Amino acid sequence: MKIKVNENFSNIADSYLFSDINKKIKAYKEKNPNADVIRLGIGDVTLPLSSVVIDALTKASLEMGNKDTFRGYPPEYGYDFLKEAILNYYKRFDVNLSMDSIFASDGAKSDLGNIVDILGDNDVYIPNPVYPVYLDSNIMSGRRVHFINGSKENNFLPMPNVNYKTGVYYLCSPNNPCGAVYNYEQLKEWVKFAKFTGSLIIFDSAYEAFIKDRNLPHSIYEIEGAKECAIEICSFSKQAGFTGLRCGYTIVPEELMCGDYSINKLWKRRQATKFNGVSYPVQRAAEAALSDTGIKECQKNIEYYMENAHALSKLFDEKGIYYTGGKSSPYIWFKCPNNMDSWSFFEFLLKEANVVGTPGVGFGTQGEGYFRITSFGTHEKTKEAIERLRKIL
Numbered sequence: 020m021k022i023k024v025n026e027n028f029s030n031i032a033d034s035y036l037f038s039d040i041n042k043k044i045k046a047y048k049e050k051n052p053n054a055d056v057i058r059l060g061i062g063d064v065t066l067p068l069s070s071v072v073i074d075a076l077t078k079a080s081l082e083m084g085n086k087d088t089f090r091g092y093p094p095e096y097g098y099d100f101l102k103e104a105i106l107n108y109y110k111r112f113d114v115n116l117s118m119d120s121i122f123a124s125d126g127a128k129s130d131l132g133n134i135v136d137i138l139g140d141n142d143v144y145i146p147n148p149v150y151p152v153y154l155d156s157n158i159m160s161g162r163r164v165h166f167i168n169g170s171k172e173n174n175f176l177p178m179p180n181v182n183y184k185t186g187v188y189y190l191c192s193p194n195n196p197c198g199a200v201y202n203y204e205q206l207k208e209w210v211k212f213a214k215f216t217g218s219l220i221i222f223d224s225a226y227e228a229f230i231k232d233r234n235l236p237h238s239i240y241e242i243e244g245a246k247e248c249a250i251e252i253c254s255f256s257k258q259a260g261f262t263g264l265r266c267g268y269t270i271v272p273e274e275l276m277c278g279d280y281s282i283n284k285l286w287k288r289r290q291a292t293k294f295n296g297v298s299y300p301v302q303r304a305a306e307a308a309l310s311d312t313g314i315k316e317c318q319k320n321i322e323y324y325m326e327n328a329h330a331l332s333k334l335f336d337e338k339g340i341y342y343t344g345g346k347s348s349p350y351i352w353f354k355c356p357n358n359m360d361s362w363s364f365f366e367f368l369l370k371e372a373n374v375v376g377t378p379g380v381g382f383g384t385q386g387e388g389y390f391r392i393t394s395f396g397t398h399e400k401t402k403e404a405i406e407r408l409r410k411i412l
């Protein structure tokens with residue numbers, strides 16, 4: 020063919036981090052068919068959906084089979100019933116949202132990747148290490164990317180710096196992969212910096228439901244002024260176990276102005292053109308997850324995972340290994356023993372313990388020498404993984 024392709028793709032890794040890991044597990048299983056491999060790599064949930072969610076999903080699916088209650092295309096920004104449920108959920112954090120600022124999505128990953136569509140040729144600042152989607156999607160679009168480094172010194176929570184200029188800043192709290200959470204003071208500093216420099220913050224709050232400490236913010240809009248400088252992207256995947264069902268939401272406040280341009284209007288325009296909305300049964304299921312009973316049931320699952328996180332943390336405490344996370348996050352981020360690099364430790368762990376985790380370097384160069392494991396496994400598998408880890412760490 021003689022057409023041109025998007026050559027920016029040659030600037031990203033050949034395959035996505037979690038696809039690489041899957042290939043490695045497959046190859047290992049082919050060579051060792053009897054190996055009982057425990058997967059604590061990708062942050063995928065293992066507990067089934069809560070009963071209120073299933074009831075809502077079933078009822079809505081049956082409505083789709085009845086001529087009186089059948090529905091066609093959903094509204095591209097989400098049904099009002101779901102937007103109202105999200106609006107009410109935010110009231111728990113004393114945040115008042117407008118209905119027009121809420122956009123239902125098929126999960127945080129899509130919107131985190133798609134948001135570049137409405138942004139121009141900016142300098143983009145991305146934490147290192149962090150969830151790979153921010154970096155890959157900006158490189159695919161040929162953006163100028165700078166890194167804001169996380170390290171042991173700043174507890175993997177990078178803060179504004181005098182060298183940082185006007186641009187688009189991605190923040191993730193509770194952080195994926197490090198599990199660290201920005202406190203109110205730190206987020207205030209970010210909002211002040213963004214307003215002072217005229218920057219936009221893209222705040223990924225996909226793991227907010229894991230925050231138990233009342234002194235930590237769930238949403239950037241808990242900070243005064245944030246509606247003038249931040250977009251927030253969230254998901255039902257981890258909060259309500261929707262990794263297989265797919266639903267999330269993005270908040271684009273109407274206060275977000277860039278000269279004469281309303282960011283909210285640009286996002287509306289983009290979504291109306293490229294997105295046909297989330298299916299009706301899934302939106303009903305998401306609405307149910309945000310009902311009082313839904314929140315209680317989903318929190319029970321989160322508590323289950325946090326028991327795993329607690330058991331894993333205890334092992335690292337016992338071994339004196341430096342780690343972050345595990346308190347307000349399902350992830351534990353730890354220093355590889357004996358100064359091993361991340362991929363060597365991945366191979367070592369797979370071979371010696373038949374346990375899979377995620378190499379820290381896959382989240383950015385600053386993650387070299389670190390490793391992430393998730394607490395989304397079952398109690399039984401996690402307990403078994405801890406016994407195996409105890410022997411080799």
Ligand code: MLT
Nearest residue numbers: 060061062063128150195
């Ligand atoms: C992760 O393991 O980092 C996440 O599960 C990936 C995702 O949410 O897309």
